[in-house]
Amino acid sequence: MRIVDIRERTLPISSPIRNAYIDFSSMTLSLVAVVTDVVRDGRPVVGYGFNSNGRYGQGALLRDRFIPRVLAADAGSLLDDDGTNLDPHRIWATAMTNEKPGGHGERSVAVGTLDMAVWDAVAKIAGRPLHHLLAExxxxxxxxxxxxxxxxxxxxxxxxxxxxxxxxxxxxxxxxxxxxxxxxxxxxxxxxxxxxxxxxxxxxxxxxxxxxxxxxxxxxxxxxxxxxxxxxxxxxxxxxxxxxxxxxxxxxxxxxxxxxxxxxxxxxxxxxxxxxxxxxxxxxxxxxxxxxxxxxxxxxxxxxxxxxxxxxxxxxxxxxxxxxxxxxxxxxxxxxxxxxxxxxxxxxxxxxxxxxxxxxxxxxxxxxxxxxxxxxxxxxxxxxxxx
Incomplete structure (x- = not known):
């Protein structure tokens, strides 16, 4: 079992609205897909993630730092103890390699987007709704x-x-x-x-x-x-x-x-x-x-x-x-x-x-x-x- 690819794209979610601080006329987000070699119902299992509104897409950070670290890691180091599923905590730690503490800013958005896609993949591989898996x-x-x-x-x-x-x-x-x-x-x-x-x-x-x-x-x-x-x-x-x-x-x-x-x-x-x-x-x-x-x-x-x-x-x-x-x-x-x-x-x-x-x-x-x-x-x- 392994991650075979991680893809990202910046997409618009613009709207002619404003709050007290910003307008959303040029708002974007990042969409991430974590592609695995696991097959369910004839399709490769793909986990998806995206960031919330109010913070812009994080394509550069994802492409330059976080995605390459995960793809370069030994596949076995990203699995759980049983080797039967991805381990979100190990993947998170790999993505955050060589990152100093503090200064969260946009980095936290990039990692959060990738993390969402990983959890989606983990629950799909387990064949479970994520809310049930989390409760258990x-x-x-x-x-x-x-x-x-x-x-x-x-x-x-x-x-x-x-x-x-x-x-x-x-x-x-x-x-x-x-x-x-x-x-x-x-x-x-x-x-x-x-x-x-x-x-x-x-x-x-x-x-x-x-x-x-x-x-x-x-x-x-x-x-x-x-x-x-x-x-x-x-x-x-x-x-x-x-x-x-x-x-x-x-x-x-x-x-x-x-x-x-x-x-x-x-x-x-x-x-x-x-x-x-x-x-x-x-x-x-x-x-x-x-x-x-x-x-x-x-x-x-x-x-x-x-x-x-x-x-x-x-x-x-x-x-x-x-x-x-x-x-x-x-x-x-x-x-x-x-x-x-x-x-x-x-x-x-x-x-x-x-x-x-x-x-x-x-x-x-x-x-x-x-x-x-x-x-x-x-x-x-x-x-x-x-x-």
Missing amino acids: RYGSGTADPRVFVYAAGGYYYPGKDVSALQDEMRGYLERGYRVVKMKIGGAELGEDLRRIEAVLDVLGPGRQLAVDANGRFDRDTALAYADALSAYDLFWYEEPGDPLDFALNAAVAERYAGPLATGENLFSAQDAANLLRYGGMRPDRDWLQLDCALSYGLVEYLRVLDVVAEHGWSASRCIPHGGHQMSLAIAAGLGLGGNESYPDLFQPFGGFPDGVAVVDGYVTLPDLPGIGFEGKKDLIEVMRSLA
């Missing part, structure tokens, strides 16, 4: 395929007035979501409050709104928003300041009684540890959003979950950023609190397998081998064009 190896032994999801949207874009924002949120509610998220910080406070109140007007009982500042605010602005947002019963106030400004986050946590969420721009277990040590995060109400596809993959995310537990947090307080099926599988297999979802954006890479509906805020994962990409027709067509 690292979780309680039994996966819960029913996962909470929320609808992320509410971006700023040209010509989008308050009524269009309301229509967007109504559409999510009609599709079964109970929690929706919108962007703030791309306008002045008064306008953002009008936008928030307009969305709250259409939610109705049992529905909640989360807001996301995408790290835009300085300390004074973050606190001013915290004071204003305290008037509403929000699901969370997300990433008020720079993701590495733990003192700012702690100041907001001290001032704002409602739930906070952050972590999508933290890329390692050490980052998670620093957030929990210094960021003022409260395990009874706040949420951690580290995204394995951006933070060195599931191999590192397992270390993140160890850090979470060491600091007295439950894995159920983790709701990853990204809206992809890899995090859905992790949530179902390891008992996370749910997953982000982009119903209308970044397609075909977001969303769920065909026929999977959101019911009262939850989706139920089907028993598809691997991550389940083959169950989403538009996505697997793009993937198979690479391998």
